[in-house]
Amino acid sequence: MKVFFDLDGTIIDVSQRYYRIYSDIIRRLDAVPIGFETYWEKKKERVSEHEIMILSDIDHDKAKEYLAERGELIESDAYLEIDTLISGAQGLFEVLGASHELYIVTMRKRRVNLLRQIERLGIGGYFKSILSIGAAPDPAIAKAEAIMAECSVCSSDIIAGDTEADIRAGKILGIRTCAVLTGIRSERLLSLEAPDHIMESITKLTGVVHDEGIFS
Numbered sequence: 319m320k321v322f323f324d325l326d327g328t329i330i331d332v333s334q335r336y337y338r339i340y341s342d343i344i345r346r347l348d349a350v351p352i353g354f355e356t357y358w359e360k361k362k363e364r365v366s367e368h369e370i371m372i373l374s375d376i377d378h379d380k381a382k383e384y385l386a387e388r389g390e391l392i393e394s395d396a397y398l399e400i401d402t403l404i405s406g407a408q409g410l411f412e413v414l415g416a417s418h419e420l421y422i423v424t425m426r427k428r429r430v431n432l433l434r435q436i437e438r439l440g441i442g443g444y445f446k447s448i449l450s451i452g453a454a455p456d457p458a459i460a461k462a463e464a465i466m467a468e469c470s471v472c473s474s475d476i477i478a479g480d481t482e483a484d485i486r487a488g489k490i491l492g493i494r495t496c497a498v499l500t501g502i503r504s505e506r507l508l509s510l511e512a513p514d515h516i517m518e519s520i521t522k523l524t525g526v527v528h529d530e531g532i533f534s
Contacts, residue, residue, distance in 0.1 A: 319418045319419070319474050319475055319476070320418065320419045320420075320421065320469065320471060320472075320475040320476075321414055321418055321419070321420050321421070321475070321476045321477075321478065321523070322421045322422075322423050322465060322475070322476070322477040322478070322488075322493075323420065323421065323422050323423070323477075323478050323479070323520065324422075324423060324424060324477075324478065324479030324480060324481070324484045324501075325422050325423075325424035325426065325432075326424065326426075326480075326501065326502075327479075327480035327481070327498070327500055327501020327502050328404070328478055328479050328480050328484075328498055328500065328501055328520060329403065329404060329407055329422070329441070329520065330401045330402065330403055330404065330407075330435075330439070331401060331402050331403070331404055331500065332401055332501070332502075333354075333358060334400050334401075334402075335392075335397050335398065335400040335401050336357075336361070336392075337354050337357050337358070338397065338400055339388055339391050339392060339397055340357060340367075340370070340388070343384050343387050343388060343391075344374050344376070344384070347376060347380050347383065347384060349374050349375055349376055349380075350374065350375070351374060352370070352373050352374060356373075357370065360373070361502055362502060362503055362504040362507075363504055363506075363507065364503065364507060367384070367385060367388065368381055368385065371384055393426060393427060393428040393431050393432070394431070395431055395434065395435075398431060398434075398435045399438075401435065401439075403439055403441070404500050404519050404520060404521070405519070405521070406519070406521035407441070407519075407520060407521065408440070408441060408444075409521070410520055410521050410523060410524060411441060411444035411445075412444070413524055414523070414524065415444045419446045419469075420444055420445045420446060421445055421446055421447050421448070421449065421465070421468070421469075422436075422445050422447075422448045422449065423449045423451070423461050423464060423465060423477075423487075424448075424449070424450050424451065425450075425451050425452065425453070425454070425457055425460070425461075425483075426450045426451075426452070427450070427452040427453060429450045432448070432450050433448070436448065447468055447469075449464045449465070449468060451464050457481075457483035457487075458482070458483040458484075458485075458486035458487045458490065459487075459490065461483060461484065461487035462487040462490040462491050465477075465487070465491060466491070471491050471492070471493050472493070473492055473493060473494070474493075474494070475491075475493040475494065476488075476493060476494045476495075476496055476523070476526075477491070477493055477494070477495055477496070478496040478497075478498060478520050478523060479496075479497065479498065479501075480497065480498050480499070480500060480501025480502055480503055480508075481501065481502060481503050481508075482503065482507065482508070482510075482511045484497070485497055485508070485511040485512075485513045486511065488513075494514045494515075495511075495513040495514045495515070496513060496514065496515045496516075496517060496520075496523060496526065497511070497513040497515070497516045497517070498516075498517055498518070498519055498520055499516070499517070499518050499519070500518070500519045500520075
């Protein structure tokens with residue numbers, strides 16, 4: 319069996335990085351950031367960064383400046399250092415990796431920075447391949463195409479991720495889909511995509527594969 323993992327929000331906790339970038343830029347623009355909890359409530363309900371700017375009393379010109387700077391910082395080494403592994407993720411990789419092929423499939427653009435982070439987190443050895451796609455008009459199609467270019471899949475394979483793109487990619491591929499609540503989408507929005515499973519975090523994945531007789 320193959321298991322495909324999204325990265326940000328699925329394997330790693332990005333909440334502090336995203337908020338730190340937001341609040342650092344907002345303060346440099348002489349505005350007051352909204353609180354961490356409010357920021358993440360908005361993000362999970364798919365409120366755009368531009369809409370969040372309005373809540374921060376940022377005008378149109380400063381909003382453009384904010385978005386440009388955020389794009390430069392979001393995958394920078396300095397801010398990637400803030401990320402941490404989702405609790406229990408490494409133990410999951412040890413268990414699943416003993417008998418299954420594990421892959422990372424991410425929309426990250428800066429591959430060198432990505433690989434440095436993976437090395438820092440000490441998880442690179444668990445994965446057969448790390449697929450970094452970059453910007454794409456339709457992330458779901460891009461993820462599905464990257465997976466198909468890398469390997470063959472079967473219906474018992476699984477994709478786990480925190481956004482609609484991961485679920486839709488799995489459906490394109492005809493594999494099982496697991497949505498996790500540790501990332502950037504709410505349970506309400508993920509439910510609309512009708513994944514096979516919704517779970518608190520990827521650490522619950524072993525229970526899913528055991529219950530369905532896949533893990534053997």
